[in-house]
Amino acid sequence: MKAVRKILLWLLIILAVLIGFVLIKTFTYSFKKIPVNQAEAVNISRDDSAIYRFSGGLKIPTVSTGELGDFDYTSFDAFKRYLRNNYPLVYQQTENYEVNGYGLVFKWKGTNPALKPILFLSHMDVVPPGDAPVKNKEEQIFRLQDKAVPAVTAVAKEWDYPPFSGAVANGRIYGRGALDMKGMLFSLMESMTRLIKEGYAPKRDIYLAFGFDEEVGGRKGAVKIAEDFKKKGLEFDAVYDEGGVILEKGSIGGIDTDVALIGCAEKGFLSARIKVKGLGGHSSMPPLESAIGKAAILMQRLEDNQMKPVITPLIQEFFNNVGGTMSFTTRLAIANKWLLKKALLSQLTKNNSTNALVRTTTALTMMKGSDGTNVLSPEVSFVVNFRLLPGNTVKEVKEHIANATKGFDVEVEEIDNTREASAVSQTSTKAYQMIEAGIQKVFPGVLTTPYLTVGGTDAYKYQIVSKNIYRFIPFKINSAEQQSIHSTNEYISIGNYEKMIYYFKYIMQNYDN
Structure with missing residues (x-):
């Protein structure tokens, strides 16, 4: 019992030291200061x-x-x-x-x-x-x-x-x-x-x-x-x-x-039209898996399993500059990325604007199937648009699409202006x-x-x-x-x-x- 208390005491000491280190790191982190107004804005005459x-x-x-x-x-x-x-x-x-x-x-x-x-x-x-x-x-x-x-x-x-x-x-x-x-x-x-x-x-x-x-x-x-x-x-x-x-x-x-x-x-740009093959025919005798159902599975895969988020050096500099104006919890996560990186990325990917800064985004933009309410199309196509984060490549995005569509009869066609990130x-x-x-x-x-x-x-x-x-x-x-x-x-x-x-x-x- 004495040994257990000793272990617990050491764990509490380690935790206290860790918390103290994290707080010191947060309060001493070199976030950019808002410039002091040393002069009024220039007087611009109207023309x-x-x-x-x-x-x-x-x-x-x-x-x-x-x-x-x-x-x-x-x-x-x-x-x-x-x-x-x-x-x-x-x-x-x-x-x-x-x-x-x-x-x-x-x-x-x-x-x-x-x-x-x-x-x-x-x-x-x-x-x-x-x-x-x-x-x-x-x-x-x-x-x-x-x-x-x-x-x-x-x-x-x-x-x-x-x-x-x-x-x-x-x-x-x-x-x-x-x-x-x-x-x-x-x-x-x-x-x-x-x-x-x-x-x-x-x-x-x-x-x-x-x-x-x-x-x-x-x-x-x-x-x-x-x-x-x-x-x-x-x-x-x-x-x-x-x-x-x-x-x-x-x-x-x-x-x-x-x-x-x-x-x-x-960011870079890649739009892909994915054509999904299936059985067509009359809706009164539908197959167990329709082309549109398969397309729905693939679209869900692409949205659920997006490319991994990452804090690039540019975005790290962005957070170093604006972090001082953010909440204490956000400042704590930025200052202690070595410990809280996963938590920080999880928070950033929950917001549309910040998610776009830390990952290659996936946007499903167009879909086409049958023109009739009672007609099963043998081919359904949809378009997915990726905006590439610097550090990701067009090749990696193509591999990502290939993995998402594995096991399905599909054709993948690039459309618009594919280009790498700048x-x-x-x-x-x-x-x-x-x-x-x-x-x-x-x-x-x-x-x-x-x-x-x-x-x-x-x-x-x-x-x-x-x-x-x-x-x-x-x-x-x-x-x-x-x-x-x-x-x-x-x-x-x-x-x-x-x-x-x-x-x-x-x-x-x-x-x-």
Whole structure:
């Protein structure tokens, strides 16, 4: 009995030491601190003419639809003319040319040819507006006076103004493409115009490159522009594109501050159509196992047995940065990953947004069987979409599909744009530090962190000409406004647009200062 008490005592001592070590580790862990507001945000003067030019660009319906950009280019011709007419200084002071008919490239020559150039990306195409109803059907609306507008808390079911009206009202600029991506395109043109007017001469070459089919894969736009750069022997010190944004406090579950998400990588992509064979015929005499029943088993397998979650170095850095604003239990798990890794991953995979950061996701998106209620189809197909985590490969995903379908008569066909996950850009570069400096200029006190972009961007195509690729648009929105991208009632606030112009002007002007 005495020996048992002694063992129990030692176990309690070990447990106490372990708890003490875990607590010390948690309280001393080097989570990133929220920047102290040492200065007020810069005072950005309003430029109504810039807002008017942007509004006019939103009125041109540069919609990209169809396979590989096979769509009507009439609007794109009008858009090119619009840019040339409204930004004459950029056209006069840069070397500019077109790639594949509609891709636009501008080169602003620097004074030191020994320095590697920097590149800013955007795209002129937008997704279709959908068929949601319109509340105010006036086509021409331009009211610059600000009004108090309640914060958006849910995705709108209708457009406040027509999607191609370019309406300016209530302190907002409405239209398809306001956030994705004409806001960035026009703010880049405005920034360069202002610097030219001020007589600024960059030390290194500054490039702008605008694709025209990003929403359908970018094969005719960004791919061709990147190949053109490669042929010219260009290597960029930095490439800046869309991706992350500044999300307001409360937009990300568990993070108790505004946070700027800087995309340093993006996930890969594989969509597979799986055709499942079975017995067809009349539903009055069904087989014991139908093709659709077999397909259901396979779909359940794919959802239940997904690829293993993992905390990559990029996501570890993300948690090191934002963890200090999270709950004590989450901080404890992050700080003691050596002990609580399984528990941390279990918690992360229970949430849609964090699950996408730690694993290759599985999404069942389409299914087709019989066209009749009383007909058994001899073949049922479904589509599963995987978004590949950096570190996972297309080969591994194919093996995963093969294991899930083992024992069934199936055909597997890859569809859409299969691609590996992107390379991961480092945060120790000047290019990344300039983003942080620009953010603190226009949004002082915002916490910045590297992040994994879960959607696809044109930036991926430019890996052949740069190792430093960052995906970030400098506007601050809440989660409902973020969901308006590709959805109903897309708009950008006038304040956000003005800050975007200042931010890009700051990067261009200060990259070598």
